[in-house]
């Protein structure tokens with residue numbers, strides 16, 4: 432599994448002797464990171480938080496799609512397949528049409544609703560600032576402008592669903608009108624996350640795995 436140490440030693444090391452990266456170097460880092468996260472899953476929460484500094488919302492969309500192509504759940508921390516693997520030879524327009532009209536379309540990208548939500552929550556926090564402008568992003572002393580939080584952690588800290596919804600409303604993932612719907616959604620998701628936790632008891636905080 433992909434770890435912070437691996438990202439540093441394999442991807443970033445050639446660039447650590449200078450602070451300002453060239454456009455070409457930035458592109459190389461981006462491509463290598465996405466390649467790594469297609470061939471391996473992120474090892475732990477620490478890795479998820481670390482890679483956030485290299486990603487834009489758009490990069491994350493690309494990553495989800497690329498992972499789906501190799502039959503991996505879009506959420507990089509997950510080691511399962513998406514619930515419904517799409518036929519890669521299917522008509523793209525038809526697939527998009529089906530996606531738009533199917534309330535369970537997220538299952539073609541994620542293993543569960545829980546990971547769909549975790550993914551949304553993560554992506555929302557990513558910066559839109561181009562990687563090139565994040566000077567020193569590849570160095571150890573870099574301070575990211577936002578500390579990304581994972582939904583799994585948020586749920587561990589505050590299992591009160593109402594509290595959670597308030598958080599999501601603030602993040603604009605929910606609005607007043609669909610509060611009830613979201614509440615139902617989150618109850619389902621909590622059930623989902625509990626299942627994920629039982630199957631993967633070490634998903635958070637286990638830094639020893641590789």
Ligand SMILES: [Zn+2]
Nearest residue numbers: 504509542546
């Ligand atoms: Zn998953």
